[in-house]
Amino acid sequence: MTEDIYNLVKKLFPICRSITGDGVRETLQTIKEIIPLDIKEVPSGTKVFDWTVPDEWNVRDAYVKDESGKRIIDFKKCNLHLIGYSVPFEGRMSLAELKEHLYTLPEQPELIPYVTSYYKKHWGFCLKHNQYKALKEGTYEVKIDSSLKQGRLTYGELVIEGQSEKEIFLSTYICHPSMANNELSGLAVTAYLAKYLLSKKQTLNYTYRIIFVPETIGALTYLSLHKDHLKKNVIAGYVVTCTGLEGPFSYVHTRAENTLVDRVTIHVLRHSKKETRLYDFLSRGSDERQYNSPGIDLPVGSLMRTIYGGYPEYHTSGDNLELVTAQALKESLETYKLCLEVIEKNHTYVATVFGEPMLSKYRFYHTVSTLETGRNAKEADLRNILAYCDGNHDLLWIADKINRPVWGLFGLVDSLAEKGLISKVNHG
């Protein structure tokens, strides 16, 4: 499966995505080959909270030609060349006039920047600063064969029903053109995480709601349609993004801090001994901004590798297929799986007998007591689990208390529950 995730990134890389348009549709269709996605559309002009769904944008071609007629900037070679949501344009102009529409990165002169102008009518091209500097005086021919008209905003949704109505919410975004880590890594990890959850559907405790949306306007659109349901049911969530680099695992906390998803993720990272960077909510950068906003208040964090903005190729043409590795994608997927497993099994139990049970009766325990049996670590874990299963502390709390990875306790807990020595508390 390791190569599968990388191959999905590779397949999606050339598509020109934006917050609307055929690139989004093609992207979602590609994901639908892996998981059963509901693809939904919302018309341009729909009010979503303080925003309005914009016109749909599509591009057939866009270029700048020099006097010799040579395409010196060519959308077909790299879709980052064209500013996102550039209006249609055709004309001839001097270098000075052209330059008012050119965007570069003087400090990274060999990279093409990623620039958008979704809500203000504008056009422009992005290019390497070195190329920009070499441009000669002359007359340039500009053509942007784009369309910007009443259409639809497109997103994908998959709900996997577990035993509980309570939901785990996963959100990833699908609006960036050819950039591999931000955004395709997140999208691909989410797809394969969804596939994994589908394979375990029979045993899932929680319901999983997984969405693929254009950033900001897509998240807001989804919230405007499902706000009340989400507020009622979502107990934890992640924005899945930037999962393709081999850098440290990075976690952006929920606004409320110390929520379940914060506690789980930090526990998982600590006990799986990953190099880790923890960020508070001030470092947020993606749709957790919307999900955690006042009045919405969903406890949604974001688990990444190197954080967005933390690697020099971020939002440039350097964020390409060579930057992302199959190994990183796989580790990110596995870590997300472990986090979800912990959420699934993190119940609160209460002891059913007064005092310590007679553990030797249940074959949990030694029968002849020596100095050595007193030092048995597994028996100590058993005693500690029983001591703290008081109906007020979840397993995660207990695991933190006794400094064990919570997944190391699941077996013992299941045995204790099976023997009837503890029972699950329904915090309903």
Add this chain to the structure above:
Amino acid sequence: MTEDIYNLVKKLFPICRSITGDGVRETLQTIKEIIPLDIKEVPSGTKVFDWTVPDEWNVRDAYVKDESGKRIIDFKKCNLHLIGYSVPFEGRMSLAELKEHLYTLPEQPELIPYVTSYYKKHWGFCLKHNQYKALKEGTYEVKIDSSLKQGRLTYGELVIEGQSEKEIFLSTYICHPSMANNELSGLAVTAYLAKYLLSKKQTLNYTYRIIFVPETIGALTYLSLHKDHLKKNVIAGYVVTCTGLEGPFSYVHTRAENTLVDRVTIHVLRHSKKETRLYDFLSRGSDERQYNSPGIDLPVGSLMRTIYGGYPEYHTSGDNLELVTAQALKESLETYKLCLEVIEKNHTYVATVFGEPMLSKYRFYHTVSTLETGRNAKEADLRNILAYCDGNHDLLWIADKINRPVWGLFGLVDSLAEKGLISKVNHG
């Protein structure tokens, strides 16, 4: 205005104040030239909680003469020479008898100490230890031409009404004879702070209650008359004292700790980059003792420069006009003004739209999104204010969260409120 405060200190310096008497009246009349003060009196014998207002004390003259008839200790030269509340006395005595009534500071032999005996009938003189050591055997003539009889305790009060019934309480004391830092600096800063508040009366949110009282018995008297009103309305307060030295800003917390006035003052001192010393309530030394006492429970702190007792001239003749500087008085006044401004504007807001508003619509924000716009600090502040305006956190909390001086946020907050994106929460 800088010189004005110092000049007030200078003008008040020669007056012989005590907890009652004409010195208090003259002091309050002098302040009344600056602000419209209500001067009130309470008769001797009035019960105030566990105390009784004492007889009124006045002094015409007091001295010790040596055998040659020379005034060797003379109240008219320095009012600290006479113990506060010394009873009338006239007599001749040996050096040994006299010494039972003399007070000095052996470790600061060139300073006259400040001593009182308000509630036990007593008389005595204070002098430099060096003079004391040089006294020769012989017969001394002592005269204390004081009166101690049924009279009144005098205090001043100014209430400046703001829009809210909730009150900010400022208290300073007026019972020390010629000492410049403790107490005249506090009195003068309070007078000019009151003058400043009067000049802003039209825009004040809170009502300001400002009192000039004799320490302890005056504060208790005021509390006994206004306890219920104060308990109902006061949300923050300061005892203003020791504001005349150029030492570090010193803050004594309220008993309850972490109250509004504690949070505001610490925030102001931290962000205005003053050298600061924070003291807990155990270091209290003035009328905050009464205001914070159990059953009274007013959240009153005290903001000083070098704390009382923290400078060697404290409660001696060394606490004079040369110790106090116009610059220190001005800085103290400015800092108090900033604290009050923060209290005035420290509201709690709640966002009025779900999700982030579309900030570019309101001209708060960039329209073309590049790497650079993503790093704009002012836009980050805006997003953060909106994220934490959830109706539960006041601006001070938000400012502390994002590590900005709260006064740097007032402009943004006003703009957001004006656009209707946030609204004030009435914690009523």
Add this chain to the structure above:
Amino acid sequence: MTEDIYNLVKKLFPICRSITGDGVRETLQTIKEIIPLDIKEVPSGTKVFDWTVPDEWNVRDAYVKDESGKRIIDFKKCNLHLIGYSVPFEGRMSLAELKEHLYTLPEQPELIPYVTSYYKKHWGFCLKHNQYKALKEGTYEVKIDSSLKQGRLTYGELVIEGQSEKEIFLSTYICHPSMANNELSGLAVTAYLAKYLLSKKQTLNYTYRIIFVPETIGALTYLSLHKDHLKKNVIAGYVVTCTGLEGPFSYVHTRAENTLVDRVTIHVLRHSKKETRLYDFLSRGSDERQYNSPGIDLPVGSLMRTIYGGYPEYHTSGDNLELVTAQALKESLETYKLCLEVIEKNHTYVATVFGEPMLSKYRFYHTVSTLETGRNAKEADLRNILAYCDGNHDLLWIADKINRPVWGLFGLVDSLAEKGLISKVNHG
């Protein structure tokens, strides 16, 4: 009295105790010579929560003889030689067969281990590893003249009634054979602590419930009989054990943490400047396991010297009369007495007058105020006690706040209460 405690340990040392049997009865009778103990019995077969009271075990004789007929392992020489609850047995066997029933400590080859098999029918002998290694091939004669039959579990109880129904609970165990520190030190200190409490019966505020029980099964038996009463009344408790070594004072917290007994014990140890080791509840090892278990939830800690398992002779024949000292026993007793005194006197008071009282009126205070009187530490303590007697903070909290041993405040507090300046709050 110092020698008395040690002599009690010495007297009890030779008795062969176990969780049932005549050794327990003899032990309790010996204690009854010191304090009026109720000795109670519960029949074998009684269900106690998840456990069952086992058959009663008694031993007349037990040995292993070599081919020459010499007793090479002899219960009569040291009762640790026989595994606790060894079933009756008689037979001859080869060295190899015998070895399946021998227990040693290879790393402490000169010590006999302490081993039990209460609930699984088994027999065996414990011996020094050096002796074990020297055993020769041959036929050995084994005899265990023990009885294991329907009988009774025996424990002792003493309730000393104070003015309040609220109880302090003291528990010590009586089921180990000849080991001096673990367990006789605890038993002896408890007996003399009870004797001390009886001597102060007239002045006791709380009721004291003191039990001498076999570990685990005895504690559970007691809980099964008195659970509801204990849960209603016990406000603090200790398991008294391992009080005979001169090592550091060691305290195992209650499960709930920061309960009264935790606060008191830590305060006492800190201010009496004892070398101290604090352990959280994870280090528990005796009946605090049962008392703190979910559903029982008694706030019971354990104050020891060197913790069980923290000294190399623990649970071996090295834990003998030479290890324990009279001095250590006395210090432990004194420390327990101080802890109980603090619990007794740790009330919550509320000031009865508004503002500070006029302390000089009550002769608590100076009358002539000088710089020196302002620095008087006892007067500062008085002011601080009054400031924090707000009905919400107990004396222990106040003592911690002002960093004084709470017993240094009792005199001042009693005086203030006598003068009517503070009154006790009934947290009923």
